[in-house]
Amino acid sequence: MIERIETSARMSKIVKHNGVAYLCGQVGDGASVAEQARDCLSRVDALLEKAGSSRAKMLQVVIWLADMADFAEMNAVWDSWVPEGHAPARACGEAKLARSELKVEIIVTAAY
Numbered sequence: 312m313i314e315r316i317e318t319s320a321r322m323s324k325i326v327k328h329n330g331v332a333y334l335c336g337q338v339g340d341g342a343s344v345a346e347q348a349r350d351c352l353s354r355v356d357a358l359l360e361k362a363g364s365s366r367a368k369m370l371q372v373v374i375w376l377a378d379m380a381d382f383a384e385m386n387a388v389w390d391s392w393v394p395e396g397h398a399p400a401r402a403c404g405e406a407k408l409a410r411s412e413l414k415v416e417i418i419v420t421a422a423y
Contacts, residue, residue, distance in 0.1 A: 332423045337358070339415070349392075359421060365421075378414070
């Protein structure tokens with residue numbers, strides 16, 4: 312069975328299937344990459360909870376940065392957020408994001 316949560320015409324915020332929750336990409340508010348990353352991760356926390364999951368159950372995370380020069384600043388936020396011993400498989404790359412003010416987008420897949 313496939314369960315879609317908070318579905319609109321364009322997308323679902325969460326899709327659950329076979330014990331896996333797929334979260335839509337999260338962006339955040341703020342002027343710096345650190346502020347946006349903290350806000351993104353706060354939104355991820357809320358979606359994980361809604362999916363019946365948690366940070367400790369993350370399987371894979373894809374992080375897009377508007378500028379790889381922000382990699383260390385984003386990692387400082389990430390490292391303080393991810394639970395010790397529960398780091399997911401992760402990829403990080405540079406991409407042109409949907410709006411010019413966005414600096415980071417985070418996409419999470421987790422077990423539930």
